[in-house]
Amino acid sequence: MTTSLSGPGSASQAPGREPTGSRPARKRRTARNDAPITLTGLAVKVILLGLTAGIAVWAAFPLVEGEKWAGLALLAATTAGLFYLYLTPRHIPAKYLVPGTLFLIAFQVLPVLYTASTAFTNFGDGHRGDKDDAIVAIQTASVKQVPGSAEYALSVATKGDPATGPLVFLVSDPATGTVSAGDAGGLTRLDAADVTVAPGGKVTAAEGYTILNFGQAGARSQEITDLVVPTDAGALRSSGLSRAYEGRAVRAYDQGCDCIRDSETGKTWTADEAVGSFVAADGERLAQGWKVNVGLSNFTRVITDGNISGPFFGTLIWNFAFAIGSTGGTFLLGMFIALALHSPRMRYTNLYRVLLILPYAMPSFAMLLVWRDMFNTDFGLVNNLFGLGVNWFGGEWTARFAVILVQLWLGYPYMFLVATGALQAIPRELTEATSVDGASPWQSFRAVTLPLLLVALSPLLIASFAYNFNNFNAIYLTTEGAPFPADNPTNGATDLLITYTYRLAFGGQGAEFGFAAAISLFIFTIVAVVSAVSFRRTRKQEEVYS
Amino acid sequence: MATAPVNRNAGRNRWFAQVGWRHLVGVLGVVFSLFPILFVFSAALNPLGTLSSTELVPTDGVSFGNFGELFERTAFERWFLNSLLIAGLASFISVFLSALAAYAFSRMRFRGRRVGLLSLLLIQMFPQFLAIVAIFLIFGTITELWPEIGFNTPWGLMLLYLGGALGVNTWLMKGFFDTLPRELDESATMDGATHAQVFFRIMLPLVAPILAVTGLLAFISTINEFLMANVFLTDSESKTLAVGMYGMLQGNERNNNFGIFAAATLLTAIPTVLVFQALQRYIVSGLTAGAVKG
Numbered sequence: 001m002t003t004s005l006s007g008p009g010s011a012s013q014a015p016g017r018e019p020t021g022s023r024p025a026r027k028r029r030t031a032r033n034d035a036p037i038t039l040t041g042l043a044v045k046v047i048l049l050g051l052t053a054g055i056a057v058w059a060a061f062p063l064v065e066g067e068k069w070a071g072l073a074l075l076a077a078t079t080a081g082l083f084y085l086y087l088t089p090r091h092i093p094a095k096y097l098v099p100g101t102l103f104l105i106a107f108q109v110l111p112v113l114y115t116a117s118t119a120f121t122n123f124g125d126g127h128r129g130d131k132d133d134a135i136v137a138i139q140t141a142s143v144k145q146v147p148g149s150a151e152y153a154l155s156v157a158t159k160g161d162p163a164t165g166p167l168v169f170l171v172s173d174p175a176t177g178t179v180s181a182g183d184a185g186g187l188t189r190l191d192a193a194d195v196t197v198a199p200g201g202k203v204t205a206a207e208g209y210t211i212l213n214f215g216q217a218g219a220r221s222q223e224i225t226d227l228v229v230p231t232d233a234g235a236l237r238s239s240g241l242s243r244a245y246e247g248r249a250v251r252a253y254d255q256g257c258d259c260i261r262d263s264e265t266g267k268t269w270t271a272d273e274a275v276g277s278f279v280a281a282d283g284e285r286l287a288q289g290w291k292v293n294v295g296l297s298n299f300t301r302v303i304t305d306g307n308i309s310g311p312f313f314g315t316l317i318w319n320f321a322f323a324i325g326s327t328g329g330t331f332l333l334g335m336f337i338a339l340a341l342h343s344p345r346m347r348y349t350n351l352y353r354v355l356l357i358l359p360y361a362m363p364s365f366a367m368l369l370v371w372r373d374m375f376n377t378d379f380g381l382v383n384n385l386f387g388l389g390v391n392w393f394g395g396e397w398t399a400r401f402a403v404i405l406v407q408l409w410l411g412y413p414y415m416f417l418v419a420t421g422a423l424q425a426i427p428r429e430l431t432e433a434t435s436v437d438g439a440s441p442w443q444s445f446r447a448v449t450l451p452l453l454l455v456a457l458s459p460l461l462i463a464s465f466a467y468n469f470n471n472f473n474a475i476y477l478t479t480e481g482a483p484f485p486a487d488n489p490t491n492g493a494t495d496l497l498i499t500y501t502y503r504l505a506f507g508g509q510g511a512e513f514g515f516a517a518a519i520s521l522f523i524f525t526i527v528a529v530v531s532a533v534s535f536r537r538t539r540k541q542e543e544v545y546s
Numbered sequence: 547m548a549t550a551p552v553n554r555n556a557g558r559n560r561w562f563a564q565v566g567w568r569h570l571v572g573v574l575g576v577v578f579s580l581f582p583i584l585f586v587f588s589a590a591l592n593p594l595g596t597l598s599s600t601e602l603v604p605t606d607g608v609s610f611g612n613f614g615e616l617f618e619r620t621a622f623e624r625w626f627l628n629s630l631l632i633a634g635l636a637s638f639i640s641v642f643l644s645a646l647a648a649y650a651f652s653r654m655r656f657r658g659r660r661v662g663l664l665s666l667l668l669i670q671m672f673p674q675f676l677a678i679v680a681i682f683l684i685f686g687t688i689t690e691l692w693p694e695i696g697f698n699t700p701w702g703l704m705l706l707y708l709g710g711a712l713g714v715n716t717w718l719m720k721g722f723f724d725t726l727p728r729e730l731d732e733s734a735t736m737d738g739a740t741h742a743q744v745f746f747r748i749m750l751p752l753v754a755p756i757l758a759v760t761g762l763l764a765f766i767s768t769i770n771e772f773l774m775a776n777v778f779l780t781d782s783e784s785k786t787l788a789v790g791m792y793g794m795l796q797g798n799e800r801n802n803n804f805g806i807f808a809a810a811t812l813l814t815a816i817p818t819v820l821v822f823q824a825l826q827r828y829i830v831s832g833l834t835a836g837a838v839k840g
Contacts, residue, residue, distance in 0.1 A: 041742060062691040071691075092741055096650035097662070100643035100712040107709025108669055111677035111684060118679065340571035345564060352572040359579050361819045362586075364770045365788045366811040369795055370586055373804065379598035381585055409582065416575075459721075463714055470673045473772055477792075498676070502773075505679055513679045520676040527671045535667075 045086060052082055078102070119517035120293055122276050127289045127514075131271070134290040135253045138260055138278070140228040141288070142251040143235040150174075152236070153201035154244040156224055157181075157209040162216045167227055169236060170195075170203040170211070171244055179203055182229035182236055202242065217241045260286065298518035311491035312500075312519075316526075318400070319496045323469040326407035327461060333408060334415025335453065339445070342423045353420070360413035368477035371406045375478075393479050396493040403478055403494055407468070415464075422456040423449070462534045466527050470498045497523050586808045595805025612805040613813075621782050622810055625790035628700055628779075629769055630817060632786060636704045637764035640711035641757055647712050648719035649745050653731065663717075670713035674706075678777060681706065685778070698784045703775060707768055715760045722756035723749065755828035762825055766818060787814050 056079040063072040085094055121127075129137075153172060158165035169182040170190075179195045180187040194207035205211065217224060221241065229236040234248040251262050259270040260278045269278035269286050276292035277285045303309055337356065341349050359367070374381040375392040383389060393399045426449060434444035468474070474496075475481060481492030481499050491500055497519060505516035581602065589600040593609040616622050650656075651663060674681070685706075689696025696702050730752075731744045739747070750757070772788040779785050785793075791810050794803045 038740065038743070041740065059692065066691060068691070093650045093654045093656040093659075096646040096654075096745075100647050100716075103643070103705070103708040104666075104669065104710075104712050107681070107706050108672075108674060108677075111674070111680040111709075112669065112672050114680035114684070115677040337571055337575045340568045343565070343568055346568055348572075352576060355576045356572075356579050357822075358583060358819075360766075361815060361822045362583060363787070363811060363814040363818065364766075365772050366791055366807070366814060367582065367586075369792070369807070370582060370811065373597050373795075373800075374582065374585065376597065379801075381600075381602060385602065409578065413579065459717075466671055470676075472673075473770070477772070498673070501676065517679070520672075523676065524672045528668060531667070531671060 049083060049086060052079060115517045115520055118514055119298055119521050120295060121291050121514045122289075122294045122298075123291050123514040123517075124512040126287050127276055127291050129290060131276075131290040134278075134288045135260070136230055137288045138251055138286055139249040139253065140230050140235045142249050142262075143228060143237055143247040144250050145237075145239070145245050145247045149248070150246040152244045152246070153203075154238055154242050155203040155206075155211050156217045156220075156238075156241065157203075157206060157211045159209060162210055162212050163219070165210070167220070167223055168209060169227065169229055169238070169244060170206055170209065171236065172197055172201045172203060174201055177201075179206070181206070181209070182231075184227065184229065186230050187236070214241065294514070298515050299522075301515065302519065302522065307488075311488055315491060315495050315497055315500055318494070319469060322400075322404065322407075322471075322494075322496060323465050325404045326411060326468045326471070326474075327464045329404065329408045330411035330415045330464070331419075331457070331461060333412040334417075335419040337412075338416050338419035338423055339449075342420065353417075356416055357413040359409055360417070364410055365473055365477060367410065368406065368473060371402075371409070372478045375402050393482050396483060399479050399483055399494050403474060406478060407471070407474055410474075411464075411468075418457060418460060419453065422453050425456065426452050458534070462531055465534075466531055469496075469527050469530075470523065471496065472498050472502065475499045476502070586811050589805055589808035590812050592805055595802070597801045597804035600804065600808075612809040616806040616809045616813075619806065620790065620794065620810075621785070622790070622813075624783055625785050625787045626813070628784060629787040629814075632700050632704050632707070633765050633768040636707040636768050637761050639704075640708055640715065640764050641761045643708070643711040644713075644715040644719055644760065645750065645753070645757060646745075647716045648723050649749060651716065651720045652723035653728075663720075666713055666716060670710070674710055674774070678774065681774070682777060698779055698781045700784065703778050703786075706774060706778070707771070715764065718760055719753065719756050722753055726752055758825040758828035762821055765821060769814070769818065 056075060059075055060072060063069075063075065082098070085091060085098060152174065155170040157168045157170050159168065160166065166183065170179065171182065172179045177192075177197070179190045179192065179197060181190055182188070190206060195203055196205040198204045203211070212220070218241065224238050224241065227238065231246055234246055236244050236246050238244050250264050251260050253259075254261050254268075257268065257270065259268045261268045267280060269280045269284070271277075272279045273292060275285075275289070275294070277289035279285050301308060302312055341352055372393075375383075377383060377389070377391045377394070380392070382392070390398055392402045430448050430452075431444050434448055435441070439447065475494055476499055479492070479494045481495035481503070483494075484490075484492040490503055495503075501516045501519045501523070504512050504519065585600070585602055588602060588604045589595075589597070590612055591604050591608045591610070592600050593607055593611055595612050595615070651659060685697060685702060688702065693699075694701065695705060726749070731748055734744050734748050735741075769786075770788060771786075772792065775786045775789045776792070779789055782790075787810070791807060791814070794807050794810070
């Protein structure tokens, strides 16, 4: 958000700092006011704090309008905290850490915590709202026109754009003449002074609403048919574009038995708080359930459910193989080329370097798609060039080989660049000394160059491993996880855990956010443990926390 | 067999053992690096502009028709500007934010410093888009309250990217800051400089290489970010290059659009290559010096 660029903040740093000869004093400072205040610093501070206040006021208006008092309090507290922090001379480290931390908390920590809490629920399609939402949804979905249902003249209106705005039903009660506006949230009565009603009860104008003409309504007829307005006795549904009826819910909630009863068949579905659904005696579940806490069942499902655990552990092993293969392969190739070019007798090294790192500068998302097409069976470049007819993404192993090859191409220029830099930092005298001692080039590489390289590059290798472990683009933009086994369309041979999770959360057959979140936590744990262990090992060689 | 050729052969062999093989490796590496790029060039210049007609070397003549069609048929220039704006601003701000944090972590001693450094590393291991469902719901509320920074706006996406500003970059930078001698800023402080003056006047110019490197890395990764942008931007006008160009190769258009896709790929590479060239002299030293200290 804002940063104070300067401030009277160094009081705690060093005492007795009279201006020395090389640096003329800008102004005289008394002993009491010994923190230097520069004019630019002050100006920048005033501007940035003013900007903060401006943004806070701008953000406050919608919060007040929406009566979100908790949000407003949070906003006020944050702003006040920022003002305090940058106006006081104390807390200097915080002045530097807070700006980035605010973003980190808002857009990284909060979503992660939210995800973690989702992992213990059954959140997903059919389990989005609370129990009351589910009851309303079940009842309104079962509304049917029965003999004697009240009929209304209907006008379809919207508060926004006629083509896309949310739809509202305007109906007038034939008995009383009162006009109401209805949407999925229910009916609200409109003031008689604000509406014009034609003879026959049809609303022709209403303040604040745009009434859709016949063409506009016709274009959205499916939406109009789907709109159900809950009422006390049942629900309003449209019948055609100008009539609405108030139907009765066939399925109704009974508080006494905490169940849903179908008045036509007499079947009952009893609420099961453990799974968040209404379940009948024969085991049938209603599609609409609610979000409940399911404890650890999402986690245990990964291990105990045979349909999931088998593919899951297969994916886990391939995921490790992919991350190690891509990181190790790029490192070996990059280092090998860097070593080859690292010689005082080599000429044109700059030209080689510029050409070698070109893949790194190409947009990787586009090149992944290009590679996908180069592996095309019928007219892909790879098959054409080598006269092959391999169905690359059709076979398990060819697909895996292909994605690792693509990663090698995308990633080795980076490793080459880094290894070149690290090699230049190793004094030549070291290798020269070993060759004087009679070591072969290979021996001196093993004993001197490689360990020094590894010390320099291991943090980058760990970061690269963590990155590749979750390299979503690499799989999604090339194979999309293919090939899939015939009996399991959710888990392919090249799927990483992350693409698998993505398919669970957003895939075709019903979103399972809770389960996807549980797998996210698994991935997080695995990457964190692997990285922590490797960092511990590298830390033995150097002091990271100095 | 005469003696002279043997000598010449021996000389050639020695040359190959010492220098020649290095050139061979270099050339093979360059071939490996370049052939997919050559393929893209060839596809972009191919007058037919389909995947099935594309060869490694353009043989059917050369035309710039694909470029014309790209601008005619798609909103490419909008996507391009969106991407430049988002990636440019986001990487600039995130480099600045992590430089601030790295300065504090490197030069100041305070309670919670070690914990702070470790938790940065830990949080970063949770990829932001694993939390995409949560982010989607959070931004649903934001869009309702402040549509200016909600879905389909570059600003909202940029804020989201800034959530990851602190993290690996901060570590890389802290490593570089640590290599600068403390005497520099201590003497400046003795001369009466404020901590802000030390940061802006003394530290920042000295750490330019690592700023360049992290800026470049952030720029490249933001330009290539696909998943969150795909969820976030649905209007044709607000898409970034990754989202827009992915759409070009969807479904039946995949073969036919390959030419304009290749043209778009080449144009997309321009900003990165330019940034790369501008920062190249810093990159090698920046990456490794930062890496040495983790």
